[in-house]
Amino acid sequence: MIFDALRWVGYATLVYFILMQTYLIWLGMRSAAVMRRVHHLDRFGRVSDMLSSQTSPPVSIVIPAYNEEAGIVDSVRSMSIVGYPRFEIVVTNDGSTDDTLQVMIDAFHLEKVRIPYRPDIPTAEVRGIYRGHGSVDITVIDKANAGRADALNAGINAARYPYALCTDADVILDANCLVGAMRRVVEDRVRTIAVGGNIRPLNGSRVQLGHLIKAEVPKKLVPRMQVLEYVRTFLASRPAWSGMEALPLVSGAFGVWKRSAVIAVGGFTSGHMGEDMDLTMRLHRYHIDNSIPYRIVYEPSAVIWTEVPETLRVLRRQRIRWHRGLMTAVKDFMPMTFNPKYGKVGMVTWAAMFLFEYVAPIVEFVGWITIPVALILGALNTTSLVILLALAFGVGLLNSLIALLLDETYGYFNSKADTARLIVMVLIENFGLRQITVAWRIRAIIGGKETRAWGNMERKGVANLGAGA
C-alpha cells in the first residue's frame, strides 16, 4: 500500500512538473505572437510621436520613499526627464528616519504649502505637503510611516492627473517607458484601468548619472539567475496573459493605474505583502461583479530597470515575502479561483497562479522527499524516473530558451560573454538554485515571525550599480 502510494506520488510530482512547464511553454508561444508585434512597433512604429501629441493624457508619477536619503534626488532627477509631454512627480516620504525629506527640500527648493489634501483613500496622518517651483513639477507628501501601500495611497490622493504611475525610488525608467504604457491607455481610454510594465534587473549593467548606458548580464550567479527569471516572467508569460486581458498581476515597480478605478476599490491594502497583486485582483473582481467593462494590460515595451538582490540572504527574504503575499492573495481570492463567473481570470490565469505558483513548491517539496525514498525502496522504476527527470529538465530548458529568444526583440545582451553567461545559467539553474527557491517558499508556508517581516533590500543605489555585479 505505502509502496504503491510512494510510487504514484513520485510519478505524480514529475508529471505535475512537466504539465507546469508545458503550460509555461504554451504561454511562451502565445507571448511570441504579442512580442512579434511589439518588435515591429518598437523598431518602426514611432510611438514616440506621442511626445508631441495633444492627445496624450497627463500622468502623475507616484514614488514612495522610506529612508532613501542617498538616492532620492538622483532618482527624481532621472525620472523628471522621462520622455512624456505632461507629467508631475509625487514623492511620498513615508515617515523616513533619515534626511530624505530635507535633501528633497534642498535639491528642489520645496515650499511647504497649505493646500487641501483629499483623503479619497484613507491613509496615515499627513504631516505636510511641499511643492517645488523649479524645473521639476514635484509635490512631496510628508506622512507618518505606515508602509509602501499606504505611501502609494497618499501619493494617489495627492495626484492631480487621472493616471498614476506607481513605481519605486530605486528604479531607472527607460526613456520611452511612459509613452509605451500610455499608448495602451490611449488605445482604449474608457476600458483601460491599469497597464503593467516590463521590469528588468539592472545589476551588472553600466549606469551613468541615473541613466542606463549599456545592459549587461551580471557576472554574479544570484542576480544572473534573476535576469533569467525576469525574462521568463515578463516576456514569456505576461504578454500572453495580457493578450487574454486577464493579467493577474501588475507589478508594483511599474504600474500605470487609473486613479478613479483605484479609489473605487479603496487603493492599495496597507500591510499586504503582495499589495500589487491584491490591487490587480480586486480591480478584476470589482469590475466583473459590477459588470463594468474594463481591461488590465501589460506593455512589454514599457521597460524599467531595477536593482535585484545580490546575495542569497537578501533574495531569501524577498522570496519569502513574495510567497507570503501570494498566499494571502490566494486566500482572499479563493472564490474567484476556477469560477467561470470571472472568465479567463478565474478559469485560466488566476487558476494557473494557484496551481503553478501557490501549489508548486508544495508538490515539488513532496517530490524531493518521496522520490528518493521510493527509489531506495525500489517502488520507482529507475528507467522511468530517469526518463521523467530528463523530460522535466528538457521541457524546463525549452521554456527558458523560448524566453531568451523572445528577449532578442530588444537586442540587449548581445556580446559573446553575455550570451555565454545566459546559456550557462539556463543549463545550471535547475541544479541547486531552483531547489533553494522552493525551500524558501516552503519556509514562507510554514510561517513564523521571520516570514512576516518586510526586511531591508540592502541596495547599492542606482548610481553605484554596475561595478563588480
Place this chain on the structure above:
Amino acid sequence: MNPATIGLIAVAVVFFIDVILLTGLVSLKAVHRRRRRIHAARRAEYVTVLSRHLAFQHHTDPFGTNIADDDAFLDAVIDLRNIVSGTEIDNLTGIIDRSGLAKRQEARLRSRFPLGRRLRAAVSLAEMGDESSAPVLIEHLDDREPEIRIQCARGLGRIQHTSAIDPILERFGFEQPWVRARFADTLVGFGTKATWPLVAYIRVNLGHDQNQGVIEAIRVLGTIGDQEVGPTLAGVLRVASDPEVAIATIDALGVVGGPLAIRPLKYTFRHPDWRLRAKSATALAQIGDPSINPVLAEGLEDENWWVRRNSAAALAILPGGTDLLLKAIESEAPFAADAATEALADSGELAAARARFEAGEANHGDRVLLGYVTAQEAVPK
C-alpha cells in the same frame, strides 16, 4: 511500443528541440551582432557619399542599379532627409526618384509581406516625403493594419498633401482611438489648411453617432489655434448635448475663442455639470480678459473642489486676480480660502510674499497670506 520507449522518444524530441533553439539563439545573437555592425558601417558610408553628392545637382548617381534593395541606403537617405534643407532636398528627391527607392517601398507596402516589412515600407515612405507616393499612401489609409494606416497619414502630413485631409477625416469617426489620435496629430500638422474641412466634419457629424470623431476634431481645432473657428465652436457649445463634446469645445474655445467666447463660457461656468464648470474656469483664464474676474471669484465658493481649484488657478494668472484671491483668504468661506492659498502657492506668490516679509517689505496682502498659512498649521487631517 512499451512506455519506456515512448518516454525515450519524448525525451529525444524535447532535447532535439532544445538543441535547435539553443543553436538558433546563439546564431541569432551572432547574426544580429554582425548585421548591426555591417549595417551601421554601410549606412555611414552612404551618408558620406550622399552628403558630398547632394551639394550639387546631378543627373547620374554613384550607385549601382539595385541600390533600392539595400536597407542601409534607405536608412541613409532617411537620415539625410531629416537634416537637409533647400536645394539639397530637391537633389535628394532626385536621388530617391532615380534610384527607385520610393517605388520599391510602395511595392513592399502593397505586397503580402508580413507586418514588419510593410510597416517599415510605410514608415520609409512617410519619412522620405516624396510627393509621388501620395496616391499609395492614401490608398493605404484603409490598410488592414492600424499602424500602417497611421504611418500613411503621417507621410501625407509630412508632404502636406492637402487632398488627403478629407480621406483622413472620413475615417475619423469609426477608427480605433489610438489610430484616431495619431490621425489627429497629422491633421494638426496640416495647420490652418485643415480648419474648414474639420469645421465641415463637425457640422455634419455633430449629434450623430460619431461623437468620438467630433470630439477629436474639436481638439484638433483647438490645437491648430485658428481664431476663425471661434463662432463655430461657440455654436457647437450651445447645441452640444454630450458633456464630452462640450468639454472638448470649452477647451478649444479657451485657445481660439477670444473675447467672443466669454459669453458662452460664462454660461457653461454656471452649468449643473461640475466638469463643464471646472473646464470653463480654465478656458476663461486662457482668454485672459480680467473683466471675468468677479465671475471666477464666485467659483471659489463652488461646491466642487475642481471648480474651486481651477477658478483659483485662473485668478492667479489673470491681472488683478491675486487681489481677489487674497480677499477670499480673508473671507469666512474656508474652502475658498484653501483654494486661493493653493493657487497662490503654485503661482509662486506665497514664496514671493515670504521673501518680501523676510526683507521687511511685506504689504497687507502678504501678511494676510502668511498669517493664514501660519495659522492653519500645515495640513488638515
